[in-house]
Amino acid sequence: MCGIVGYIGKDDATDILIDGLRHLEYRGYDSAGIAVFENGQIRTVKTRGRLDDLTQKMEMEGKPAGHCGIGHTRWATHGEPSDINSHPHGNKVVSIVHNGIIENYMAVKEFLQDKGYTFESQTDTETIAKLLDYYYDGNPLEAIRSVLAKIHGSYALGIIFHDFPEKIFATRKDSPLIVGVGSGENFIASDVPAILKHTRNYYLLEQDEIAELTEGSITITDINGDILSKELMTATWDVEAAEKGGYPHFMIKEINEQPTAIINTISPRIKNGLPNFGLPNLPDEDFGKYKSIQIVACGTAMHAGMIGKYLIEKMAHLPVNVDIASEFRYRDLILDQNDLVIIISQSGETADSLAALRIAKKIGAHTLAIVNVVGSSIAREADDVIYTYAGLEIAVASTKAYAVQVAVMYLLAAKFALATDRMTEEESKEYCRTLLDIPKTMKCMLDDTGDCQYYASKFQNAHSLFFIGRGLDYALSLEGSLKLKEISYIHSEAYAAGELKHGTISLISQDVPVVAVATQAKIYEKTISNIKEVRARGAKVLLICKEDAAVDPEVADYILRIPVYDDIFMPLMTVVPLQLFAYYTSVLRGCDVDKPRNLAKSVTVE
Ligand code: AGP
Numbered sequence: 001m002c003g004i005v006g007y008i009g010k011d012d013a014t015d016i017l018i019d020g021l022r023h024l025e026y027r028g029y030d031s032a033g034i035a036v037f038e039n040g041q042i043r044t045v046k047t048r049g050r051l052d053d054l055t056q057k058m059e060m061e062g063k064p065a066g067h068c069g070i071g072h073t074r075w076a077t078h079g080e081p082s083d084i085n086s087h088p089h090g091n092k093v094v095s096i097v098h099n100g101i102i103e104n105y106m107a108v109k110e111f112l113q114d115k116g117y118t119f120e121s122q123t124d125t126e127t128i129a130k131l132l133d134y135y136y137d138g139n140p141l142e143a144i145r146s147v148l149a150k151i152h153g154s155y156a157l158g159i160i161f162h163d164f165p166e167k168i169f170a171t172r173k174d175s176p177l178i179v180g181v182g183s184g185e186n187f188i189a190s191d192v193p194a195i196l197k198h199t200r201n202y203y204l205l206e207q208d209e210i211a212e213l214t215e216g217s218i219t220i221t222d223i224n225g226d227i228l229s230k231e232l233m234t235a236t237w238d239v240e241a242a243e244k245g246g247y248p249h250f251m252i253k254e255i256n257e258q259p260t261a262i263i264n265t266i267s268p269r270i271k272n273g274l275p276n277f278g279l280p281n282l283p284d285e286d287f288g289k290y291k292s293i294q295i296v297a298c299g300t301a302m303h304a305g306m307i308g309k310y311l312i313e314k315m316a317h318l319p320v321n322v323d324i325a326s327e328f329r330y331r332d333l334i335l336d337q338n339d340l341v342i343i344i345s346q347s348g349e350t351a352d353s354l355a356a357l358r359i360a361k362k363i364g365a366h367t368l369a370i371v372n373v374v375g376s377s378i379a380r381e382a383d384d385v386i387y388t389y390a391g392l393e394i395a396v397a398s399t400k401a402y403a404v405q406v407a408v409m410y411l412l413a414a415k416f417a418l419a420t421d422r423m424t425e426e427e428s429k430e431y432c433r434t435l436l437d438i439p440k441t442m443k444c445m446l447d448d449t450g451d452c453q454y455y456a457s458k459f460q461n462a463h464s465l466f467f468i469g470r471g472l473d474y475a476l477s478l479e480g481s482l483k484l485k486e487i488s489y490i491h492s493e494a495y496a497a498g499e500l501k502h503g504t505i506s507l508i509s510q511d512v513p514v515v516a517v518a519t520q521a522k523i524y525e526k527t528i529s530n531i532k533e534v535r536a537r538g539a540k541v542l543l544i545c546k547e548d549a550a551v552d553p554e555v556a557d558y559i560l561r562i563p564v565y566d567d568i569f570m571p572l573m574t575v576v577p578l579q580l581f582a583y584y585t586s587v588l589r590g591c592d593v594d595k596p597r598n599l600a601k602s603v604t605v606e
Contacts, residue, residue: 001027001028001075001099001600001601001602001603001604001605002027002029002072002073002074002075002087002097002098002099002100002190003021003024003025003027003029003072003073003099003189003190003191003194004024004070004071004072004097004099004156004158004177004188004189004190005017005020005021005024005070005071005072005158005187005188005189005190005194005195006069006070006071006097006158006160006168006170006187006188006189006213007020007067007068007069007168007185007186007187008067008068008166008167008168008185008186008187008213008214008215009067009068009182009184009185009186009215010067010184010185010215011067011185012065012067013036013037013064013066013067013068013069014034014036014058014063014064014065014066014069016198017034017036017069017070017071018034018051018054018055018071019197020071020187020189020194020195021034021051021071021072021073021194022051023193023194023196023197023242024073024189024190024191024193024194025050025051025073025595026193026250026394026395026396026594026595026601027073027075027190027191027600027601027602028075028396028595028598028599028600028601029050029073029074029075029600030048030049030074030075030076030081031046031047031048031049031073031074031076031081031082031083031085031086031087032046032047032049032050032051032053032054032071032072032073032074032086033045033046033047033054033071033072033074033086033087033088033097034046034054034064034069034070034071034072034088035064035069035070035071035088035090035095035097035160036064036065036066036068036069037066037067037068037069037160037165038064038065038066039066040165041162042090042095042160042162043064043066044088044090044095045057045058045061045064046072046083046086046087046088047083047086048081048082048083048085048086049081051073067215068160068165068166068167068168068215069160070088070095070096070097070158070159070160070168070188071097072086072087072088072097072098072158074086074087075600077101077124077605078101078105078122078123078124078125079121079122079123080122084120084121085121085122085123087123087125089121089123089125089126089128089129090129091129091130091133092133092162093132093133093136093161093162093163094129094132094133094136094159094160094161094162095129095159095160095162096125096128096129096132096157096158096159096160097125097157097158098124098125098128098155098156098157098158099154099155099156099175099177099190099604100153100154100155100156100173100174100175100604100605101124101153101154101605101606102124102125102127102128102151102152102153102155103152103153104151104152104153105124105127105151105153108127108131108150108151109127111150112127112130112131112134115134117130117133117134124153127151128147128151128155128157131146131147131150131151132144132147132159135147136161138163140159140161140163140164140167140169140212141169141210141212141221141225144159144169144171144210145210145223145225148171148173148208148223153173153174154173154174154175154351154604154605155171155172155173155174155175156170156171156172156175156176156177156190157169157170157171157172157177158170158177158188159171166214166215167212167213167214168186168188168212168213169210169211169212169213170188170205170210170211170213171205171208171209171210171211172205172207172208172209173207173208174207174351174354174377174604175190175349175604176190176191176204176349176376176377176604177189177190177205178190178191178192178195178202178203178204178205178233179202179203179205179211179213179218179220180195180198180199180201180202181199181201181202181203181218181232182198182199182201183199184215184216185198185215186213186214186215186217186218187199187202187213188211188213189202191602192235192237192392193237193241193242193392193394196235196237196238196239196241196242197239200234200235201232201233201234201235202232202233202234202235203218203220203230203231203232203233204230204233204375205220208222208223209221209222209223209228210222210223233375236374237391237392241391241392242392242394248587249395249583249587249593249594250394250395250594251395251397251399251487251583251593251594252583252593254390254393254394254395254399254400255399255400255446255576255579255580255583256446257390257391257400258399258400258403258404258439258442258446258576259439259440259442259443259446260439261388261389261390261391261400261403261404262403262404262407262438262439262442262572263436263439264389264390264391264404265388265389265390265404265407265408266407266408266410266411266435266436267436269386269408269411270411270432270435270436272429273425273428273429273432273433274414274418274425274428274429274432275411275412275414275415275418275428275432277386277411277415279368279384279385279386280384281366281383281384282366282368282383282384284415284419285419286366287415287416287418287419288416288419288420289338290318290338290339290340290366291319291338291339292318292319292320292321292338292339292340293312293318293319293320293321293339293340293341293342293416294320294321294323294328294335294339294340294341294342294360294365295308295309295320295321295322295323295341295342295343295344296322296323296324296325296328296341296342296343296344296353296356296357296360297322297324297325297343297344297345297350297353298324298325298326298345298350298352298353298603299398299482300346300397300398300401300402300479300482300483301344301345301346301350301353301398301401301402301405302322302323302324302325302344303402303475303478303479303482304344304402304405304406304409304479305322305342305344305405305409306322306475306478307406307409307472307475307476307571308320308322308342308344308406308409308412308413309321309322309475310471310472310475311409311410311412311413311568312409312412312413312416314413314568315413315414315416315417315422315423315568316413316416316417316419316420316422316423317420317422318416318420323356324352325343325350325352325353325355325356326352326606328352328356328359329352329355329356329359333359333360333363335360335363335365336363336364336365337364337365337366339365339366340365340366340367340368341356341357341360341365341366341367341368342367342368342369342370342412343356343357343360343367343368343369343370343371343378343382344369344370344371344405345369345370345371345372345376345378346371346372346373346388346390346393346398346401346405347371347372347373347376347601347602348369348371348372348373348376348377348378348379349373349376349377349378349602349604350378350602350603350604351603351604351605351606352603352606353378354377354378354381355606357369357378357381357382358381361381361383366383366384367381367382367383367384368382368383368384368385368386369381369382369384369385369386370385370386370388370405370408371385371386371387371388372387372388372389372390372393372401372404374387386408386412388401388404388405388407388408389404390403390404393601394594394601395593395594396486396487396594396595396596396599396600396601397483397486397487397582397583397593397594397596399483399579402479402575403572403575406571406572406575407435407572410431410435410569410572411432411435414428414431414432434565434566434569435569438565438569438572438573441563441565441573442572442573442576444563445562445563445573445576445577446576449580449584451560451577452560452577452580452581452583452584453580453584455542455558455560455581456580456581456583456584456585456587456588457584457588458540458542458558459513459515459540459542459581459585460488460585460588460589462490462511462512462513463490463491463511463512464490464491464492464493464507464511464512465481465484465490465491465492465493465512465513465514465515466481466492466493466494466495466500466504466507466508466512466513466514466515466534466539467480467481467484467492467493467494467495467514467515467516467517467578468494468495468496468497468500468514468515468516468517468527468530468531468534469494469496469497469516469517469518469527470496470497470498470518470520470523470526470527471520471522471523472519472520472567472568472570472571473497473517473518473519473520473523473527473570473574474494474495474496474497474517475571476517476571476574476575476578477494477495477515477517478494479494479575479578480494480515480517480575480578480579480581480582481493481494482494483578483579483582483583484581484582484585486596486599487582487583487585487586487591487593487596488582488585488586488589488591489589489591489596489597490585490589497516497526497527497530497531498526498530500530500533500534501530501533505533505534505537508534508537508538508539509537509538509539510538510539510540512539513539513540513541513542514531514534514539514540514541514542515541515542515544515578515581516530516531516534516541516542516543516544516556517544517545517574517578518531518543518544518545518549519544519545519546519562519567519570519573519574520567520570521567522567524545524549528551528555531543531555531556532555535555535556540557540558541555541556541557541558542556542557542558542559542560542581543555543556543558543559543560544560544562544574544577544578545559545560545561545562546561546562546563546564546570547561547562547563547564548564549561560577562574562576562577
């Protein structure tokens with residue numbers, strides 16, 4: 001989604017804004033722009049396209065020279081990606097950048113048109129710029145407050161006023177924004193990586209708080225104008241986390257960071273061999289009291305939830321439902337305080353997941369968030385939060401965040417199993433020992449990626465591809481398929497292997513290869529039968545199975561064998577080749593691995 005950066009200080013604002021925006025590129029965007037005070041006047045340069053297009057335009061037009069400005073990368077929602085729709089949007093009073101969606105922008109537009117305003121872009125953002133112009137009578141804060149009272153929706157706003165060349169204003173609701181605290185310089189940003197080079201210290205703006213920045217001061221007020229005293233946060237990520245560190249892409253760097261991320265996430269939560277989360281509002285004895293568990297998430301995080309469902313149901317015999325957040329939020333929910341609702345999100349800002357969390361809270365269910373980004377909205381609003389320690393994840397295709405979400409699911413499943421007397425302490429200790437051993441094996445797998453590169457080269461020209469599996473292998477197939485399609489643009493579907501012949505097998509042909517995952521002994525033979533069915537229809541098959549599986553060589557064209565653990569732990573093994581397969585396919589097809597088209601890292605609009 002869109003990215004915001006603002007700078008006020010003594011250095012070259014344009015350079016700092018462009019560099020900050022580069023560190024937000026991972027969020028996904030299709031146009032970019034900056035507005036900088038140059039000799040007391042706001043100068044704007046914006047364009048459809050990438051930051052390189054913007055810098056090229058600046059080379060031709062001359063780079064804005066100044067020490068205060070705002071910048072934006074836009075991911076189009078209202079209106080196509082175009083120069084005119086790009087941010088900043090300005091007029092004789094203000095220049096603004098905006099993330100989010102103004103839901104009542106049509107009504108606001110009509111209100112302004114009645115007052116004689118005309119519009120040149122198709123964006124909802126232009127209505128905010130014009131509203132500020134309408135309400136402004138010399139007092140920026142009053143004008144901002146009047147605008148906030150008039151608009152509905154989600155927004156993070158960076159604003160500069162022509163009359164105040166030494167100030168930046170910012171506010172937010174349901175779209176994140178931080179205020180970076182430097183020495184003789186201050187920043188606004190939609191995400192920490194944009195300012196990490198300059199400072200680790202920042203304030204998190206809460207709903208409808210307004211920040212007023214000069215180079216030497218930051219004042220934050222609430223909607224009534226009362227000055228707030230805010231907690232200063234310190235980012236634990238270092239600058240290197242936002243760099244590729246010698247890898248060609250963030251995605252492969254992050255795939256390789258998985259063993260460490262898993263250890264960082266689970267080892268502090270294992271005490272004397274037992275899972276221990278130390279949650280303030282979910283004491284140990286409460287783990288046994290829920291009649292069912294509802295997991296809600298989007299995309300890859302939802303796939304981690306699917307693994308959780310299989311694990312918790314198997315180990316603790318508790319019914320678990322997994323729902324996509326955008327569906328959950330509009331369903332007629334049958335939940336109450338006897339249900340636990342688990343929200344999983346890397347960013348902690350996904351609009352649908354946040355809405356789902358709020359609905360679950362309203363219903364009275366206890367909410368537990370599993371989140372990677374510290375201080376994000378979901379983390380702050382949930383009754384309890386388990387932070388995953390994946391570190392900064394930049395590639396749009398989520399890999400290490402998935403691995404740590406799954407790792408937390410393993411620990412939670414054991415916690416529920418202990419609480420429901422389905423697991424003894426001795427069994428838990430053995431289970432946790434295995435879990436702690438897995439990252440070492442994962443590391444060995446990551447040291448030898450030749451097979452995955454080879455299989456990617458064999459399948460890279462496919463137009464369509466199927467991933468099949470049963471049980472936990474089906475949950476993994478969903479993730480393998482999503483990974484492949486989002487970064488290689490090859491159409492793919494994940495199917496429960498047993499469901500193929502209820503319709504979809506009609507799509508199988510010699511041009512439609514199949515990746516089959518078969519790591520679960522109980523259903524291994526069943527999956528093998530399904531593989532035979534697709535091979536009989538001409539499909540080329542890549543089988544992913546355990547190292548020690550007895551496989552008739554005739555069953556598959558290619559066999560990828562992975563290290564052996566008890567069946568229940570196999571997802572943490574299987575995910576590695578699936579991620580690598582997607583990665584190398586994307587590389588071989590010359591795709592933009594880290595920033596796939598149309599996608600955003602953090603989906604902060606509905
Ligand atoms: C993952 O590869 C995707 N880019 C996407 O599905 C992502 O997992 C989803 O948007 C949820 O994001 P979140 O974890 O930040 O809530």
